Amino acid sequence: MHSFTSLFNRQDWDTIVADIYSKTSEDVETALHNNKRTLEDFKALISPAAAPYLEQMAQLSSALTKKRFGNTMQMFAPMYLSNECQNICTYCGFSVTNKIPRRTLTDVEILKEANFLKNKGYNHILLVTGEANKTVGVDYINKAIKLLNKEFANITIEVQPLDQNDYELLSKNGLYAVLVYQETYHKEEYKKHHPKGKKSNFYYRLETPDRLGKAGVHKIGLGALFGLEDWRADSFYTALHLQYLQKTYWQTKYSISFPRLRPHSGGLEPKVIMEDADLAQLICAYRLLDEDVELSISTRESEKFRNNIINFGITSMSAESKTNPGGYVVEPESLEQFEISDDRSTETITAMLKEKDFEVVWKDWETFSLAPNKHN
Amino acid sequence: MNNSLKIGDKTFTSRLFTGTGKFSSSTVMKDAIVASESELVTVALKRVDIANEDDDILSHLNHSRIHLLPNTSGVRTAKEAVFAAQLSREALETNWVKLEIHPDQKYLLPDPIETLKAAEELVKQGFVVMPYIHADPVLCKRLEDVGVQCVMPLGAPIGSNKGLKTVDFLEIIIAQSNVPVIVDAGIGAPSHAAYAMELGADAVLVNTAIAVSKNPIAMANAFRLAVEAGRLAYTAKLAPTKHTAEASSPLTSFLNA
Numbered sequence: 001m002h003s004f005t006s007l008f009n010r011q012d013w014d015t016i017v018a019d020i021y022s023k024t025s026e027d028v029e030t031a032l033h034n035n036k037r038t039l040e041d042f043k044a045l046i047s048p049a050a051a052p053y054l055e056q057m058a059q060l061s062s063a064l065t066k067k068r069f070g071n072t073m074q075m076f077a078p079m080y081l082s083n084e085c086q087n088i089c090t091y092c093g094f095s096v097t098n099k100i101p102r103r104t105l106t107d108v109e110i111l112k113e114a115n116f117l118k119n120k121g122y123n124h125i126l127l128v129t130g131e132a133n134k135t136v137g138v139d140y141i142n143k144a145i146k147l148l149n150k151e152f153a154n155i156t157i158e159v160q161p162l163d164q165n166d167y168e169l170l171s172k173n174g175l176y177a178v179l180v181y182q183e184t185y186h187k188e189e190y191k192k193h194h195p196k197g198k199k200s201n202f203y204y205r206l207e208t209p210d211r212l213g214k215a216g217v218h219k220i221g222l223g224a225l226f227g228l229e230d231w232r233a234d235s236f237y238t239a240l241h242l243q244y245l246q247k248t249y250w251q252t253k254y255s256i257s258f259p260r261l262r263p264h265s266g267g268l269e270p271k272v273i274m275e276d277a278d279l280a281q282l283i284c285a286y287r288l289l290d291e292d293v294e295l296s297i298s299t300r301e302s303e304k305f306r307n308n309i310i311n312f313g314i315t316s317m318s319a320e321s322k323t324n325p326g327g328y329v330v331e332p333e334s335l336e337q338f339e340i341s342d343d344r345s346t347e348t349i350t351a352m353l354k355e356k357d358f359e360v361v362w363k364d365w366e367t368f369s370l371a372p373n374k375h376n
Numbered sequence: 377m378n379n380s381l382k383i384g385d386k387t388f389t390s391r392l393f394t395g396t397g398k399f400s401s402s403t404v405m406k407d408a409i410v411a412s413e414s415e416l417v418t419v420a421l422k423r424v425d426i427a428n429e430d431d432d433i434l435s436h437l438n439h440s441r442i443h444l445l446p447n448t449s450g451v452r453t454a455k456e457a458v459f460a461a462q463l464s465r466e467a468l469e470t471n472w473v474k475l476e477i478h479p480d481q482k483y484l485l486p487d488p489i490e491t492l493k494a495a496e497e498l499v500k501q502g503f504v505v506m507p508y509i510h511a512d513p514v515l516c517k518r519l520e521d522v523g524v525q526c527v528m529p530l531g532a533p534i535g536s537n538k539g540l541k542t543v544d545f546l547e548i549i550i551a552q553s554n555v556p557v558i559v560d561a562g563i564g565a566p567s568h569a570a571y572a573m574e575l576g577a578d579a580v581l582v583n584t585a586i587a588v589s590k591n592p593i594a595m596a597n598a599f600r601l602a603v604e605a606g607r608l609a610y611t612a613k614l615a616p617t618k619h620t621a622e623a624s625s626p627l628t629s630f631l632n633a
Contacts, residue, residue, distance in 0.1 A: 066588050067537065067584065067588055068535055069398065070397060070398020070400075070587050070588055071399065071587075071588070072397075072398060072400075123425075153422075153425075246481075246482060250479075250481065250482065251452055251479040251480065251481060252481060253481040254481075292481070292483075354401070357400040359399060359400050359401050359402070363422075363424070363425055364420075364422055364423050365422050366422040366450065366460070368448075368451050368456040368457075368459045368460040369451075369453075369459070
């Protein structure tokens with residue numbers, strides 16, 4: 001079956017790294033002057049040679065974002081449903097090797113957490129679980145979506161990769177988007193970080209966006225986890241993946257997230273440090289490559305960084321996030337996936353956004369294809 | 377000459393239609409719309425909480441002169457569009473709908489096949505249908521045949537501010553149409569709006585160019601004036617343009633000798 005794998009297998013990691021690091025200021029200037037930018041331009045814009053051009057990149061990025069998205073910021077909140085997981089992921093607090101009590105929310109608990117977020121104003125929600133087929137498989141997720149599709153206008157999930165027919169089922173019940181980060185596109189490093197569990201299958205994960213596209217899920221969120229490998233090469237692969245998907249599944253929307261490794265229980269030190277300036281440069285490079293892709297920033301990032309980066313091209317953000325199941329009201333002390341950095345309240349964040357002349361957007365979706373009972 | 381515009385059961389004095397997206401706040405949005413003197417304002421159904429009377433956008437549009445034009449942005453098929461229109465008729469108490477079906481997520485270009493299907497069904501159900509379409513003259517005639525009350529061909533992709541890239545086809549559409557032609561999408565500057573009106577468009581719809589301007593209220597005013605100027609120029613009949621000066625008639629002057 002047609003998938004990203006064939007294009008992926010024609011790439012060579014080392015050649016890409018060499019290519020990116022050999023870009024010159026001339027390449028960067030050419031990229032900046034081009035009206036339509038290619039993946040070669042993207043390589044120049046994420047290269048060390050582009051670092052001195054960051055202000056110029058930021059201004060271009062900001063203008064392009066304003067034109068396409070206006071003066072708006074979409075708000076969403078994550079809601080962790082379970083920290084049960086059968087995978088070993090060296091960098092993750094939920095890794096099966098981390099011997100800490102696990103928790104999966106019941107229906108009643110899910111509704112309690114939902115109620116808290118609704119009262120805060122959230123209408124777009126991101127449901128997160130670990131990967132534990134018996135307890136939080138597709139049935140559990142389907143039930144959670146059905147439970148919440150009357151409460152929230154927009155439901156996104158970040159759970160284990162599923163099969164196409166699973167995604168079709170979830171879509172029918174109101175699923176809007178799926179976030180699935182490849183973590184790293186470096187196949188051998190990927191194996192090192194995911195030695196056990198279903199997640200150790202590199203290609204099953206790599207082809208997940210293809211299955212999502214075929215299932216007709218409205219939006220697919222891509223990303224790499226920064227800290228595992230060279231962020232520039234991983235970002236190039238992500239951009240390649242994005243462009244492949246856009247051409248293949250043209251009815252689907254796309255978003256990019258920028259998770260940097262954060263401290264967590266039983267944690268791994270990042271192999272590669274991505275500085276704030278690097279992340280700022282990357283965000284601009286994505287916007288200069290693609291005027292339409294949504295760019296999202298989470299509470300992994302610091303207050304200072306978030307206050308400023310929103311002017312660079314970010315289109316959606318979360319606030320006051322908890323990364324543990326029941327973290328908002330049900331069981332604040334359960335095992336969290338990672339420590340967040342920006343712990344300001346939703347009210348503080350929205351006030352900051354208004355101060356900076358952003359319209360805070362709580363709702364930007366309506367599932368018109370859903371069974372009519374939703375709209376009673 | 378009667379300069380008002382009639383669509384469905386409504387008569388408009390202003391030929392500038394506006395939108396509600398991309399503004400930095402609902403207050404700025406409202407002030408800009410008031411300055412534009414627009415009487416028809418489109419609002420994305422997916423953006424508003426129609427069950428909530430205090431919805432921020434809707435409450436700011438509660439103005440006697442402003443008619444709401446709900447749009448179906450976000451739907452991918454005719455079926456979803458019809459469902460969205462029904463929902464909006466019930467909740468917002470209007471049978472007007474801006475039919476937008478753009479499954480293409482990158483350029484938001486409209487799907488002509490689904491749009492025609494949905495238009496036919498919605499007309500049957502008693503809606504005033506304003507379809508957003510590519511500048512395709514044949515599609516305009518087909519839509520007219522199924523009973524839409526106007527057509528809304530694009531000048532350029534939504535939000536691109538590129539102006540009337542489709543001008544040659546807009547001219548054909550305007551020449552052939554029996555229903556009002558409203559140029560929608562792509563108008564990035566008052567001069568583009570004036571140009572569309574000079575060509576004989578019945579109205580224009582402008583959103584991004586106003587909302588994203590550094591001064592949306594002044595820009596709304598500028599668009600208002602441009603649309604009025606363009607309309608006035610159209611009704612006054614533009615003098616023909618010439619590419620060269622015509623000093624004499626070297627070939628035919630012998631006839632008058």
